[in-house]
Amino acid sequence: xxxxxxxxxxxxxxxxxxxxxxxxxxxxxxxxxxxxxxxxxxxxxxxxxxxxxxxxxxxxxxxxxxxxxxxxxxxxxxxxxxxxxxxxxxxxxxxxxxxxxxxxxxxxxxxxxxxxxxxxxxxxxxxxxxxxxxxx
Numbered sequence: 001x002x003x004x005x006x007x008x009x010x011x012x013x014x015x016x017x018x019x020x021x022x023x024x025x026x027x028x029x030x031x032x033x034x035x036x037x038x039x040x041x042x043x044x045x046x047x048x049x050x051x052x053x054x055x056x057x058x059x060x061x062x063x064x065x066x067x068x069x070x071x072x073x074x075x076x077x078x079x080x081x082x083x084x085x086x087x088x089x090x091x092x093x094x095x096x097x098x099x100x101x102x103x104x105x106x107x108x109x110x111x112x113x114x115x116x117x118x119x120x121x122x123x124x125x126x127x128x129x130x131x132x133x134x135x136x
Contacts, residue, residue: 005081005102012074012109019067019116026059030123034130042136049134056131060124067117071110078110 033052039045081103088097 005106008074008077009102009106009109012106012113015070016109016113016116019063019070019113022063022066023116023120026055026063027123029055030060030127034126036130036134038133045134046136049131049136052127052131052134056124056127060120060127064120064124067113067120071114071117074110074113078107081107 033048033055036048036052038048085097085100085103
């Protein structure tokens with residue numbers, strides 16, 4: 001698997017860039033819905049609710065599903081690399097283990113991807129909560 005690490009790093013980096021771009025593209029419309037103040041009369045919230053529902057179904061759900069799948073694809077190898085590195089440090093000591101930029105970069109990219117996925121999930125919960133407030 002060590003020989004495949006450069007390809008995994010490239011794939012993970014590209015997918016993280018795509019995920020980040022999609023998040024950046026969708027975030028303004030989600031933020032707009034989150035900033036809506038629900039009206040006192042539920043009938044006045046119909047337009048806002050429909051807008052929130054469309055954004056949730058067309059943007060938030062696909063982005064959440066995609067980010068979770070992408071994170072899960074790279075998670076096992078990240079865990080493997082962390083275990084391997086930790087075992088080497090425990091066995092040989094920190095001074096005797098050679099630093100590997102490729103492994104460190106792969107783990108960093110995966111951690112950023114997981115962090116972004118968590119942010120997307122949290123945003124989804126906030127959007128869903130706002131939909132409940134706006135429901136006519």
